[in-house]
Amino acid sequence: MSPAVPEQISLLDGIATTRAIRRYTSDPVTDADLEQMLWAASRAASGSNRQPFRFVILRDGPNAVSARRLLGTSFRTGWSAKREADGYRPSRFADSMQHYVDHFEEVPVVVLVCLERYRPPSPYEGASVYPACQNLLLAARALGYGGALTMWHLGVETELRELLGIPDPVALSACITIGVPAGRHGPLKRKPLGQLSFDDRWGRAPEWLGSQ
Numbered sequence: 001m002s003p004a005v006p007e008q009i010s011l012l013d014g015i016a017t018t019r020a021i022r023r024y025t026s027d028p029v030t031d032a033d034l035e036q037m038l039w040a041a042s043r044a045a046s047g048s049n050r051q052p053f054r055f056v057i058l059r060d061g062p063n064a065v066s067a068r069r070l071l072g073t074s075f076r077t078g079w080s081a082k083r084e085a086d087g088y089r090p091s092r093f094a095d096s097m098q099h100y101v102d103h104f105e106e107v108p109v110v111v112l113v114c115l116e117r118y119r120p121p122s123p124y125e126g127a128s129v130y131p132a133c134q135n136l137l138l139a140a141r142a143l144g145y146g147g148a149l150t151m152w153h154l155g156v157e158t159e160l161r162e163l164l165g166i167p168d169p170v171a172l173s174a175c176i177t178i179g180v181p182a183g184r185h186g187p188l189k190r191k192p193l194g195q196l197s198f199d200d201r202w203g204r205a206p207e208w209l210g211s212q
């Protein structure tokens, strides 16, 4: 059974409240729910509908356990470097990041989202894989789970390729963690729409914008 979903939420409410979830309970992600999330991910658009996204699921198989160990080390190194470089002070955010990386190996599901390249790497290739990632996160939200899209797998990319048999032309585009949120989803901190959209020419704020 899915974790208790407090309410059925609309697509727009899901979009408005799907934030990065980095603290999880020890509840599992059911097979059926994981399948549904992956199905939603696989419905995403891609260039020429080539569907180059691939999902490597890391749960409790022998390779998965080794991969999660590698990833845990890489995540801790990644956060430590970022905390230092960006000068994070003690805060709820810094605490939640530290908790995330310290407990990485316990995350119920890790999905390595890959891109099977069909032409040389280009700056635009992510456009055919990240919509699938967002679908995955939205579907997780709809089913009572939460997730975070991360890039800290890149620190152990070579080792992961070897361990998981990922061929050279395949890009490791994202590492998404999924579980039942220990906290809650909620309103997102984003810039006002008026700072992000222009009317008729660059820089002109749309007069017709309402209160969003």
Ligand SMILES: Cc1cc2nc3c(=O)[nH]c(=O)nc-3n(C[C@H](O)[C@H](O)[C@H](O)COP(=O)(O)O)c2cc1C
Pocket (backbone or CB within 6 Å): 018, 019, 020, 021, 148, 149, 150, 151, 152, 188, 189
């Ligand atoms: C391209 C991309 C890369 C990201 N990389 C990381 C990461 O390496 N580690 C991490 O903890 N979160 C990562 N995130 C999550 C963002 O930090 C998070 O979505 C953003 O700060 C907004 O916070 P919110 O989702 O809680 O509203 C990434 C998100 C995106 C879209």
